[in-house]
Amino acid sequence: MRFNPPSEKDAWHAIGPLEGLSEDLRRAFLPNGDFEPIPLPGPNDWLAVHDEPGQTFLDFVRSRPNGPDALRNTIYLQLLDYLHSSSVPPIDRLVQFTEAFFAMNANLLPELATSSRRITRRINPYTHHEQLLTRDILRLLVEHLPEDAFCVVAMTMRDLYPGPAWNFAFGEASLRDRVGVYSFARYDPAFYGIDSSDRDHVLLRRSCKVLAHETSHMFGIHHCIYFKCLMNGSNHLEESDRRPMHLCPVDLRKLHYSIGFDITERYQKLLDFARAVHFDDEAQWLSRRLGRIEAPLPTRTNRREEHAR
Ligand SMILES: [Zn+2]
Numbered sequence: 001m002r003f004n005p006p007s008e009k010d011a012w013h014a015i016g017p018l019e020g021l022s023e024d025l026r027r028a029f030l031p032n033g034d035f036e037p038i039p040l041p042g043p044n045d046w047l048a049v050h051d052e053p054g055q056t057f058l059d060f061v062r063s064r065p066n067g068p069d070a071l072r073n074t075i076y077l078q079l080l081d082y083l084h085s086s087s088v089p090p091i092d093r094l095v096q097f098t099e100a101f102f103a104m105n106a107n108l109l110p111e112l113a114t115s116s117r118r119i120t121r122r123i124n125p126y127t128h129h130e131q132l133l134t135r136d137i138l139r140l141l142v143e144h145l146p147e148d149a150f151c152v153v154a155m156t157m158r159d160l161y162p163g164p165a166w167n168f169a170f171g172e173a174s175l176r177d178r179v180g181v182y183s184f185a186r187y188d189p190a191f192y193g194i195d196s197s198d199r200d201h202v203l204l205r206r207s208c209k210v211l212a213h214e215t216s217h218m219f220g221i222h223h224c225i226y227f228k229c230l231m232n233g234s235n236h237l238e239e240s241d242r243r244p245m246h247l248c249p250v251d252l253r254k255l256h257y258s259i260g261f262d263i264t265e266r267y268q269k270l271l272d273f274a275r276a277v278h279f280d281d282e283a284q285w286l287s288r289r290l291g292r293i294e295a296p297l298p299t300r301t302n303r304r305e306e307h308a309r
């Protein structure tokens with residue numbers, strides 16, 4: 001199993017045919033130099049150890065993905081044991097980011113304390129941190145699933161494990177039940193004993209990425225092999241940090257197909273957010289991308305004139 005990065009032609013092919021789309025959408029789905037090709041994976045990287053066939057836009061449409069509808073149209077964020085944790089990413093920021101990224105309603109559910117629930121737990125023999133069993137948390141989330149939930153994404157600073165044979169898990173989801181749980185514990189530099197002056201900033205950035213990546217899976221979007229993209233798989237923390245916070249055109253088109261937002265408006269809201277929380281590199285990228293897709297294509301004026309005649 002050896003991953004060969006796709007050619008530029010194959011990456012463009014994965015975006016799907018653009019004929020028949022409005023000029024605005026065509027501009028939004030054309031890479032135009034704003035998306036880097038996916039590099040050859042290093043020996044421990046995701047694509048070196050996982051066989052990923054890739055999912056083109058048309059593959060996605062054919063999979064009849066789960067999308068929001070009139071009844072289920074809210075993304076719920078569920079905090080688990082958050083109030084007991086010393087350093088947590090600010091909740092209001094996570095809600096704002098979710099709303100901007102998915103252009104959908106995002107609501108916070110009342111905090112759940114696991115101490116009063118039947119959740120299997122253990123002390124990890126290596127880190128000596130207490131860990132919670134993901135399966136029990138998923139069951140709890142299903143029991144509390146609101147009627148209008150498109151999905152529920154639970155977040156905790158507790159460490160997680162998926163079963164006795166495993167050391168730990170960053171998280172786990174049940175796409176069928178539309179629930180997932182993710183731990184930010186190992187995204188906190190302090191977990192590794194690192195005393196970082198920008199701890200809060202690093203933790204917020206990583207948490208936003210996890211939230212967007214995992215919630216995009218809830219929409220049926222698989223891992224991306226076409227560009228450097230938020231939906232690239234990740235095998236370790238350094239690889240997660242390398243992923244950009246934005247979707248490539250293939251995956252943006254999938255999300256747009258499911259939700260149907262205004263792409264410029266969505267980018268603008270993400271830009272406002274990135275500026276507010278000082279995600280400077282992402283703000284720079286968003287601002288450049290917005291400029292590019294708002295600028296008229298060279299043929300636009302001609303075409304308008306043709307229609308006018
Ligand atoms: Zn993933």
Ligand SMILES: [Zn+2]
Pocket residue numbers: 224225226227228229230231232247248249250251
């Ligand atoms: Zn992608």
